[in-house]
Amino acid sequence: MSASDRARSTPPTPDAKPDSLWKLEAREPGDEALHVTLPYEQGRRVYDASTVRRFRLTVVEGTQSGSTWESTADTCSVGSHPLNDFAVDDPTVSRFHCEVRIGPRGPQVRDLDSLNGVILDGVQVMEGVLRSGSLLRLGRVVLRFDFSAENNRLPVSESTRFGSLVGASVAMRVCFAMMERAASRDVTVLLEGETGTGKSQAAQAIHDAGRRKDGPFLVVDCGAIPAHLLESELFGHEKGAFTGAVQRRAGVFEEAIGGTVFLDEIGELPAELQPKLLRVLENREIRRVGSNTYQPVDVRLMAATHRDLRAEVNAGRFRSDLFFRLAVLRIALPPLRQRPEDLPLLVDGILGSLGADLDRTASLRTPDFLARLRYAAWPGNVRELRNYLERCLVFEEAVELTEEEARSGNPMEVDPSLPYADQRRRSVDDFERRYLRALLEKHQGKVAQAAVTAGVDRVHLYRLLRRHGIKP
Numbered sequence: 001m002s003a004s005d006r007a008r009s010t011p012p013t014p015d016a017k018p019d020s021l022w023k024l025e026a027r028e029p030g031d032e033a034l035h036v037t038l039p040y041e042q043g044r045r046v047y048d049a050s051t052v053r054r055f056r057l058t059v060v061e062g063t064q065s066g067s068t069w070e071s072t073a074d075t076c077s078v079g080s081h082p083l084n085d086f087a088v089d090d091p092t093v094s095r096f097h098c099e100v101r102i103g104p105r106g107p108q109v110r111d112l113d114s115l116n117g118v119i120l121d122g123v124q125v126m127e128g129v130l131r132s133g134s135l136l137r138l139g140r141v142v143l144r145f146d147f148s149a150e151n152n153r154l155p156v157s158e159s160t161r162f163g164s165l166v167g168a169s170v171a172m173r174v175c176f177a178m179m180e181r182a183a184s185r186d187v188t189v190l191l192e193g194e195t196g197t198g199k200s201q202a203a204q205a206i207h208d209a210g211r212r213k214d215g216p217f218l219v220v221d222c223g224a225i226p227a228h229l230l231e232s233e234l235f236g237h238e239k240g241a242f243t244g245a246v247q248r249r250a251g252v253f254e255e256a257i258g259g260t261v262f263l264d265e266i267g268e269l270p271a272e273l274q275p276k277l278l279r280v281l282e283n284r285e286i287r288r289v290g291s292n293t294y295q296p297v298d299v300r301l302m303a304a305t306h307r308d309l310r311a312e313v314n315a316g317r318f319r320s321d322l323f324f325r326l327a328v329l330r331i332a333l334p335p336l337r338q339r340p341e342d343l344p345l346l347v348d349g350i351l352g353s354l355g356a357d358l359d360r361t362a363s364l365r366t367p368d369f370l371a372r373l374r375y376a377a378w379p380g381n382v383r384e385l386r387n388y389l390e391r392c393l394v395f396e397e398a399v400e401l402t403e404e405e406a407r408s409g410n411p412m413e414v415d416p417s418l419p420y421a422d423q424r425r426r427s428v429d430d431f432e433r434r435y436l437r438a439l440l441e442k443h444q445g446k447v448a449q450a451a452v453t454a455g456v457d458r459v460h461l462y463r464l465l466r467r468h469g470i471k472p
């Protein structure tokens with residue numbers, strides 16, 4: 001936070017709590033909880049607060065009939081695991097069944113890939129909009145959603161920047177508030193969000209703003225390293241531990257002592273390595289491949305994922321105990337399409353970082369230009385915006401957006417001003433991209449399996465993926 005940002009502190013809100021530490025609501029002995037209550041702090045720094053409607057979930061059918069849960073923030077996870085915000089003890093309810101969230105377009109429910117699905121007012125949905133009185137059926141249990149009379153306040157940073165990240169929207173400033181908190185403690189952080197939303201930059205910025213800033217910050221992309229090499233990459237190996245281990249080698253955890261290890265795409269961590277990582281988080285110790293002894297490591301861990309790990313837990317692909325150890329503080333970075341009000345700041349910040357002077361920035365960012373950016377879809381989020389702005393600088397004008405960047409939210413939309421052949425190609429391209437992404441998601445990126453399901457040759461599938469720039 002800059003000195004000028006700090007100077008803009010506002011007086012404490014009337015209901016500011018004197019509590020200067022965040023509260024981790026542990027619900028099982030030894031377990032840190034997923035649910036973090038971020039306090040308002042008096043004295044040193046004061047957060048603005050934005051408000052969200054408070055809501056209530058009541059069990060109207062099922063064994064816990066009559067029990068109620070009232071929101072304290074903007075989200076509620078519901079499931080049979082005791083560490084959910086609202087734990088519903090019923091065998092037909094999945095461990096993480098669904099999430100209710102007050103989003104930019106009002107209250108919504110999202111199915112977390114539960115076994116029995118979410119039936120909203122009689123209709124099965126993956127995502128659906130709620131209204132007061134809506135009924136949610138989860139297996140044999142029915143919940144009613146109601147708004148309460150009061151509002152909840154969310155902690156919002158007073159700053160529109162954290163490290164290299166910028167954003168003026170409430171959603172980003174809520175994230176910045178959490179990042180400021182994460183920097184002031186050694187807590188394990190799980191960063192969630194679509195590709196290009198700034199997860200890696202956020203991890204780096206939290207490290208840089210924390211007490212380990214002079215120590216190493218080492219990144220491992222769990223999805224990019226073959227499973228059989230990942231263990232040695234993380235924990236190191238002894239000489240002769242396996243064919244090719246000609247000498248003893250320290251792993252990333254040893255090399256990062258005094259600093260931070262950032263595990264990108266943690267959802268790809270192979271099942272056999274999950275208990276080993278859990279041990280690092282629980283006991284702060286590692287064992288090199290081929291060694292019989294554990295050694296202590298003083299390392300902070302941060303992780304990122306573009307998947308919802310709770311759905312991975314439901315599917316049995318990710319250990320729930322590891323999820324809770326990682327998710328002591330969860331920061332969900334919102335997609336760019338949900339925060340168009342960030343565009344002017346992002347454009348200025350990115351053009352500046354690309355070396356554009358004030359004149360070039362001013363000539364490019366006309367109201368028309370910003371309006372076009374506002375209606376684009378940005379599936380690759382800020383990374384895609386950055387690439388686009390770089391193109392504009394190279395060509396010294398506001399170049400056309402590519403089809404993918406420009407596509408509005410509705411994939412079925414057709415443009416009758418285009419020739420038939422162009423429109424058809426556009427629709428087919430759109431279908432192919434969405435199909436390929438869903439196919440890979442279903443098969444966790446395993447192209448051979450995906451090709452069998454799709455009924456196409458593996459080589460053909462690779463060619464399609466390459467054509468659309470999709471990495472398995």
Ligand SMILES: Nc1ncnc2c1ncn2[C@@H]1O[C@H](COP(=O)(O)OP(=O)(O)OP(=O)(O)O)[C@@H](O)[C@H]1O
Nearest residue numbers: 164165166167194195196197198199200201382383
């Ligand atoms: N809020 C932001 N402000 C400024 N730049 C941003 C912001 N968010 C992302 N960026 C920029 O977008 C690019 C992508 O960011 P980053 O690599 O951190 O995303 P990511 O979520 O980790 O992506 P992936 O999941 O694909 O690895 C970087 O150049 C980063 O600086």
